[in-house]
Amino acid sequence: MNEPVISLRGVRAELGARPVLRGIDLTVHRGEVVALLGANGSGKSTAVRSIIGQVPVGAGEIELFGTPRRRFRDWARVGYVPQRTTAAGGVPATVTEVVSSGRLARTRFGVFRKADREAVRRALDLVGMADRAKDSVDALSGGQHQRVLIARALAAGPELLIMDEPMAGVDLASQEVLAETLRAQVAEGATVLLVLHELGPLEPLIDRAVVLRDGCVLHDGPPPEAVGQHALPGHDHVHPHAPAGAEPIRTGLLS
Amino acid sequence: MEILNYAFMQRALLAAVLVGITAPAVGIYLVQRRQALMGDGIGHVAMTGVGLGFLLSWSPVWMAALVSVLGAVLMELIRWYGRTRGDIALAMLFYGGMAGGVMFINLAPTGSNANLTSYLFGSLSTVSESDVTAICVLAAFVVLVTVGLRRQLFAVSQDEEFARVTGLPVRFLNLLTAVTAAVTVTVAMRVVGLLLVSALMVVPVAAAQQLSRSFAATFALAVAIGVSVTLGGTVTSYYQDVPPGATIVLLTIGAFIVLTALATPLARRRARALAAAHPGGDPVECAIPASRVTADGADV
Numbered sequence: 023m024n025e026p027v028i029s030l031r032g033v034r035a036e037l038g039a040r041p042v043l044r045g046i047d048l049t050v051h052r053g054e055v056v057a058l059l060g061a062n063g064s065g066k067s068t069a070v071r072s073i074i075g076q077v078p079v080g081a082g083e084i085e086l087f088g089t090p091r092r093r094f095r096d097w098a099r100v101g102y103v104p105q106r107t108t109a110a111g112g113v114p115a116t117v118t119e120v121v122s123s124g125r126l127a128r129t130r131f132g133v134f135r136k137a138d139r140e141a142v143r144r145a146l147d148l149v150g151m152a153d154r155a156k157d158s159v160d161a162l163s164g165g166q167h168q169r170v171l172i173a174r175a176l177a178a179g180p181e182l183l184i185m186d187e188p189m190a191g192v193d194l195a196s197q198e199v200l201a202e203t204l205r206a207q208v209a210e211g212a213t214v215l216l217v218l219h220e221l222g223p224l225e226p227l228i229d230r231a232v233v234l235r236d237g238c239v240l241h242d243g244p245p246p247e248a249v250g251q252h253a254l255p256g257h258d259h260v261h262p263h264a265p266a267g268a269e270p271i272r273t274g275l276l277s
Numbered sequence: 278m279e280i281l282n283y284a285f286m287q288r289a290l291l292a293a294v295l296v297g298i299t300a301p302a303v304g305i306y307l308v309q310r311r312q313a314l315m316g317d318g319i320g321h322v323a324m325t326g327v328g329l330g331f332l333l334s335w336s337p338v339w340m341a342a343l344v345s346v347l348g349a350v351l352m353e354l355i356r357w358y359g360r361t362r363g364d365i366a367l368a369m370l371f372y373g374g375m376a377g378g379v380m381f382i383n384l385a386p387t388g389s390n391a392n393l394t395s396y397l398f399g400s401l402s403t404v405s406e407s408d409v410t411a412i413c414v415l416a417a418f419v420v421l422v423t424v425g426l427r428r429q430l431f432a433v434s435q436d437e438e439f440a441r442v443t444g445l446p447v448r449f450l451n452l453l454t455a456v457t458a459a460v461t462v463t464v465a466m467r468v469v470g471l472l473l474v475s476a477l478m479v480v481p482v483a484a485a486q487q488l489s490r491s492f493a494a495t496f497a498l499a500v501a502i503g504v505s506v507t508l509g510g511t512v513t514s515y516y517q518d519v520p521p522g523a524t525i526v527l528l529t530i531g532a533f534i535v536l537t538a539l540a541t542p543l544a545r546r547r548a549r550a551l552a553a554a555h556p557g558g559d560p561v562e563c564a565i566p567a568s569r570v571t572a573d574g575a576d577v
Binding site for chain 1: 493
């Protein structure tokens with residue numbers, strides 16, 4: 023449980039001349055589900071993108087599975103779900119074709135075997151998209167498209183899932199499927215780091231929330247207490263991981 | 278088929294088939310990456326290679342291959358490092374390449390603008406034995422890359438960021454795509470000409486997309502369209518004495534228009550079938566679930 027899967031120490035990053043991360047510390051342990059929260063421009067997407075090497079890091083250390091990120095090569099252990107806007111090609115592609123590219127983390131330049139095809143089918147089953155395997159991704163709704171991107175990340179059988187705003191623009195039915203998929207992954211021991219705009223239907227799954235503001239960690243602990251309609255009677259929140267007596271952080275502080 | 282009795286027509290038809298295969302095979306990745314006009318840029322740079330070939334009395338095809346590969350690598354490097362002024366740098370590369378070609382060919386003792394024209398717009402009847410050898414070798418390389426690495430190139434062209442997280446060598450694959458496109462330009466140069474080569478990379482893919490739903494089907498159909506129009510254009514130019522490059526490109530655009538006309542009713546039928554297969558449908562995108570908005574509007 024205590025082995026860190028992701029570890030950031032004093033990470034700084036700049037986009038252009040603007041500092042976006044000003045010394046972030048973040049540790050995600052094996053089996054944990056951690057949500058990265060914050061307003062637009064707080065640096066939460068940049069933090070995630072620095073972990074996977076999409077953003078050059080000015081200072082600090084990043085480790086994945088105990089290996090410095092620069093020397094980390096075992097990418098099949100990491101499943102990445104980018105923001106949906108990044109994944110659109112100019113040529114039609116089927117759901118299967120898109121999900122198959124996730125399997126390249128295992129096959130690399132080798133032959134795509136029967137076992138790989140089965141892994142792709144299993145990943146599609148997990149997100150409930152097996153019946154749309156031969157459809158073009160252009161014909162899908164936003165929520166279905168998001169499920170395909172998650173299947174693509176799951177196709178390699180990763181131990182760590184990194185998701186950037188998986189619920190953005192996703193319809194309610196797909197939100198439930200996604201939450202269920204994630205629950206099954208967590209039950210099997212997956213570690214998850216999610217960028218979220220708000221906790222939403224994933225809230226019961228989340229062990230810990232890290233809140234960023236202006237590129238600094240503002241809060242690292244139990245998820246902020248629900249406000250507004252989430253706090254209405256009948257909306258039961260159970261946080262088994264929260265230490266007894268932990269002071270809930272009110273979201274009102276952050277806005 | 279008397280057309281096959283002439284050695285020059287045999288060479289022309291062989292070159293045409295190879296161009297019909299290779300141009301869409303590379304073009305599909307360029308279209309997928311939304312770099313449809315990259316072939317045009319490489320074509321401009323290749324002119325310097327043709328000019329240098331004449332100046333140094335080397336084979337213009339091999340020289341163009343060398344220079345356009347260097348140009349394509351340079352373009353890819355500009356794409357990495359010069360994000361902000363990248364388009365200006367590319368413009369200078371394109372027009373510098375074109376001006377260099379005109380300059381070198383005029384300096385060359387054997388060169389004239391007439392020679393240049395045959396490279397700009399294609400000249401099938403003057404394809405020589407050694408040209409055919411070069412075209413065959415280069416085409417084999419293009420097919421090997423575009424078919425053999427189709428999964429890797431698809432992943433990189435579809436979503437570069439995700440491909441990097443799968444551990445694929447994205448920079449190497451991007452460079453390979455650029456080099457393969459450059460090689461294809463020189464393969465196609467003798468048939469359709471440097472100024473028209475980009476059409477054969479892009480338009481068959483666009484035409485195939487009208488009918489297909491998958492990448493694999495688009496690939497196969499685009500190559501089929503490519504071979505049909507290059508063969509059709511070559512044969513037409515033999516019987517009608519019209520320029521082959523222009524004929525091929527006009528045929529390709531004709532194929533695009535015909536397929537688009539065919540596809541419209543097909544797409545409507547497909548949409549109906551889809552609606553029938555998934556009754557009830559999916560929630561419309563604009564129906565934002567209430568839980569997406571916190572009651573007090575707090576930005577968490």
